[in-house]
Amino acid sequence: MKQNPPPPRLTLRGISKQYPGCLANDDIHLDIAPAEIHALLGENGAGKSTLMKVIYGLVKPDRGELLWDGLPIEVKDPAHARKMGIGMVFQHFSLFETLTVTENIALALGDDAGELEPLAEKIRTVSEKYGMAINPEREIHTLSVGERQRVEIVRCLVQNIKLLILDEPTSVLTPQEVDTLFVTLRQLAHEGCSILFISHKLNEVKALCHKATVLRSGRVSGECIPADEDTTSMAKLMVGDDTPVSTTYPKKLGNSPLLSVHDLNLNSPDPFGVQLKHINLTVNAGEIVGIAGVAGNGQEELLASLSGEQRCKDNKTITFADTPVGKLSPDKRREWGLAFVPEERLGRGAVPEMSLTENALLTGFLTGLVQNGMVAWKKAEAFADDIIAQYKVKTPSRQAQADSLSGGNLQKFIIGREIMQNPRILIAAHPTWGVDIGAATAIHKALINLRDQGAAILVVSEDIDELFLISDRIGAICDGALSPIKPTPESSIPELGRMMAGDFNPAREERVTP
Ligand SMILES: Nc1ncnc2c1ncn2[C@@H]1O[C@H](COP(=O)(O)OP(=O)(O)OP(=O)(O)O)[C@@H](O)[C@H]1O
Secondary structure: OOOOOOOOOEEEEEEEEEEOOEEEEEEEEEEEOOOOEEEEEEOOOOOHHHHHHHHOOOOOOOEEEEEEOOEEEOOOOHHHHHHHOEEEEOOOOOOOOOOEHHHHHHHHHHHHOOOHHHHHHHHHHHHHHOOOOOOOOOEHHHOOHHHHHHHHHHHHHOOOOOEEEEEOHHHHOOHHHHHHHHHHHHHHHHOOOEEEEEOOOHHHHHHHOOEEEEEEOOEEEEEEOHHHOOHHHHHHHHHOOOOOOOOOOOOOOOOOEEEEEEEEEEOOOOOOOOOEEEEEEEEEOOEEEEEEOOOOOOHHHHHHHHHOOOOOOOHHHEEEOOEEOOOOOHHHHHHHOEEEEOOOOEOOOEOOOOEHHHHHHHHHHHHOOEEOOEEOHHHHHHHHHHHHHHOOOOOOOOOOEHHHOOHHHHHHHHHHHHHOOOOOEEEEEOOOOOOOHHHHHHHHHHHHHHHHOOOEEEEEEOOHHHHHHHOOEEEEEEOOEEOOOEEHHHOOHHHHHHHHOOOOOOOHHHHHOO
């Protein structure tokens, strides 16, 4: 007798969620089978995060129902979701720096954690079984970003996991770490765990996922088998027929130096920060310099020194053209012509509770938005509207609060706000972080245009493909030291990978000795 197939692990029937001015999920139907790796694709603002939050009990849908192993269920909150066997790994980790791996996982598990010692043993066993070895006694601040992600995944695995949701998990990983993660995910799926994988990186979706569901404007717009598609056809499913095809940009060599850093040494005020060691760097007018690196190797400290959040002891350590600026405040540097896109979108790039107009004003005030000490609100509103229109920011209006935008849309707004001020120097961390494929191409073009108008652009990113695509010269930062910066055509991905691991300066130890 033929056996009936098992019911889907998770079924969504007619899920809808309305936010003020935005129908984020509109009658969504979706099945995820046991052992299936299912991709959720869609443009920025398509409704992916909202749907995940519905599944994880963080957001209540207005309509629709969820079936779990064939039975209707109401997920009350994340604790309930975890009890059911649903785990979620967010883009931003919520770990306590000064606690150990075990203590962090115990806190997350709450009453289910039990005694610390058996839990540590379980962490060790589970992490080794899934090829993501982690020492339970290590304090979080000693771990790399990739290792921190392991902690988050292991936190889900020590429970009886049946569905693992991952929100853009590879954006913080090196190519080698991505390979390791995929081995783990395949093993988990092989054992029957279902995986919901959200990503904008279509080549990864193709390599990993059995099925994909595409969302557009809150609705399911298509489904596909990623192995049968190529990245262009998947991109078309996401954004319609006019998908910009991937392109290359001519490399340029800039002329005169606009941004120069001379032997920058910095002790980070953060006890877990990285010490910058003898950084020398020049970015010329009319070129893009890319700096790669695994997060936590001094990028944050370098960016803080360049933006002015962290001042230098000597004014001449940093110069803009011939002007020493090392001791100048961020707004004085902006007056000179600097624009800056920080790593953190909410909190540094934008004030979460402020409207888009107010956020436009925060860095755009020097472009005539404040006159005689008064805010010229009409101009500020027009500037916000221009950014929204030119960068296709999906939002009901310029009055929307920054934290109501989807991650990718807020990123588009921040980068648009900076580029549209026509800076002489632009420093950008992760310019297309979380941004969909169409918008990423638009941002790359805008950066290239700015370069061609003579701006000096420094991009700090973990996305090596992006750095090779847009940078004219390229290098890496490791442990607070900077590699030689080479013309991009003379470098290669393996070489840059080695530089990211610090393999660029055998004399480094000698040089850092005072
Ligand atoms: N708390 C909120 N208040 C108002 N609108 C919201 C809220 N959360 C999300 N939205 C809106 O719902 C829509 C869907 O957002 P969601 O974050 O689900 O998109 P996404 O597909 O995950 O996008 P991204 O790829 O940029 O992360 C967006 O237009 C967003 O502005």
